[in-house]
Amino acid sequence: MRMRPLTRADRAQLAMILEVSAYPKPGNVDRCHDYETTRLEHFLASAILARPALEAAERSEGGPGALIHQAVECTSGHRGGNTHFGAFILLIPLLMGGDIPGATRVVGSTTVDDAVEFYRAFGKTEVRVIQGHELDVHDPSSIMEIRSRGMTLYDLMLFSAPRDMVAREWINGFEMTRRGADLIHAAGSGQQAVVEAFLGL
Amino acid sequence: MRMRPLTRADRAQLAMILEVSAYPKPGNVDRCHDYETTRLEHFLASAILARPALEAAERSEGGPGALIHQAVECTSGHRGGNTHFGAFILLIPLLMGGDIPGATRVVGSTTVDDAVEFYRAFGKTEVRVIQGHELDVHDPSSIMEIRSRGMTLYDLMLFSAPRDMVAREWINGFEMTRRGADLIHAAGSGQQAVVEAFLGL
Numbered sequence: 204m205r206m207r208p209l210t211r212a213d214r215a216q217l218a219m220i221l222e223v224s225a226y227p228k229p230g231n232v233d234r235c236h237d238y239e240t241t242r243l244e245h246f247l248a249s250a251i252l253a254r255p256a257l258e259a260a261e262r263s264e265g266g267p268g269a270l271i272h273q274a275v276e277c278t279s280g281h282r283g284g285n286t287h288f289g290a291f292i293l294l295i296p297l298l299m300g301g302d303i304p305g306a307t308r309v310v311g312s313t314t315v316d317d318a319v320e321f322y323r324a325f326g327k328t329e330v331r332v333i334q335g336h337e338l339d340v341h342d343p344s345s346i347m348e349i350r351s352r353g354m355t356l357y358d359l360m361l362f363s364a365p366r367d368m369v370a371r372e373w374i375n376g377f378e379m380t381r382r383g384a385d386l387i388h389a390a391g392s393g394q395q396a397v398v399e400a401f402l403g404l
Numbered sequence: 405m406r407m408r409p410l411t412r413a414d415r416a417q418l419a420m421i422l423e424v425s426a427y428p429k430p431g432n433v434d435r436c437h438d439y440e441t442t443r444l445e446h447f448l449a450s451a452i453l454a455r456p457a458l459e460a461a462e463r464s465e466g467g468p469g470a471l472i473h474q475a476v477e478c479t480s481g482h483r484g485g486n487t488h489f490g491a492f493i494l495l496i497p498l499l500m501g502g503d504i505p506g507a508t509r510v511v512g513s514t515t516v517d518d519a520v521e522f523y524r525a526f527g528k529t530e531v532r533v534i535q536g537h538e539l540d541v542h543d544p545s546s547i548m549e550i551r552s553r554g555m556t557l558y559d560l561m562l563f564s565a566p567r568d569m570v571a572r573e574w575i576n577g578f579e580m581t582r583r584g585a586d587l588i589h590a591a592g593s594g595q596q597a598v599v600e601a602f603l604g605l
Contacts, residue, residue: 207453207456207477207478207480207481209453209481213452213453213455216452217449217452217453220421220445220448220449220452221445221448221449224444224445224448234435234436234444235435235436242595243425243435244421244422244425244595247421247422247425247448248418248421248422250452251414251417251418251421251451251452252408252410252414252418254414254455255408276408277408279408280408280410394443394445
């Protein structure tokens with residue numbers, strides 16, 4: 204039977220469920236390993252619940268900051284803490300831009316409003332933040348500081364890139380994302396392809 | 405953070421992923437067991453891919469037969485054979501009707517066209533059919549036979565009910581579906597609730 208055409212949102216959701224199910228991924232949640240409070244089911248539910256934000260990103264309805272914020276709000280209905288915040292930071296520009304060159308254009312055109320929305324989103328996650336950070340996401344004055352410095356979301360990622368491999372993707376043209384995709388293709392796209400890519404990165 | 409309102413399609417997808425992940429479910433695919441050619445990933449992908457048909461059912465766009473057919477077509481993109489055909493036969497009326505009394509009204513109002521669409525859907529699945537069955541889904545004359553007898557989809561289910569526990573649900577007011585939901589609630593909706601319901605049915 205002919206397959207229905209997949210949307211970008213479908214592909215993003217398939218990537219999220221295949222990634223988390225792939226086993227073994229030492230140190231990560233996978234089909235056979237949970238964290239104490241974040242389980243496989245939380246990741247799977249998060250992939251389902253993210254749908255409206257992924258669809259909005261595919262239609263470029265709003266900037267990357269607001270769309271990441273929407274994705275965080277969509278997926279806050281489970282009690283497993285942070286599941287896909289890092290994934291959304293990468294997936295939203297990819298959904299908007301359609302591919303890595305497109306995503307690179309999207310992140311290069313972010314605004315101060317994107318930075319503010321991103322900070323609001325970050326404050327709603329349970330991602331651990333290094334104490335005493337100059338721009339603390341739980342400190343409302345950080346948003347004033349971002350505005351007064353005129354920092355875009357790209358500037359924020361540039362600022363975080365030395366310590367954060369997700370932020371680094373925004374700066375270096377999604378280098379590890381590209382390498383991961385190449386490793387999956389090289390592994391033949393079978394059941395073990397995600398694991399081989401994970402171990403090879 | 406406040407959870408976004410869940411649609412019926414969201415709830416159906418969450419049910420599908422939580423059901424298949426729940427472990428242990430002796431004899432079924434679960435988090436730790438695959439069939440030889442149908443794996444956990446096929447069920448998870450099927451839950452994602454079904455989305456357009458589930459949304460259409462929530463809006464009652466079309467009859468139950470056409471919507472089951474759409475769900476089968478949506479989910480035909482993986483190579484794991486049949487994953488959710490039985491689930492769709494139950495979920496589509498529930499999505500259309502909103503609850504069990506509503507679903508019971510939906511199945512009671514099916515038409516001959518619903519029966520024909522259902523047969524077309526059935527022929528596209530890899531569900532095993534008993535050989536020599538009077539209305540073989542792979543025999544085009546079955547559809548003529550359905551039309552000449554004026555059989556509705558409800559009539560077809562009535563015909564199959566003695567041998568098929570999914571068809572039986574249509575006839576008896578979703579008795580086992582109700583019992584499953586009650587068992588899940590009684591088990592407290594935690595991680596083991598699906599397993600307890602499965603074993604208790």
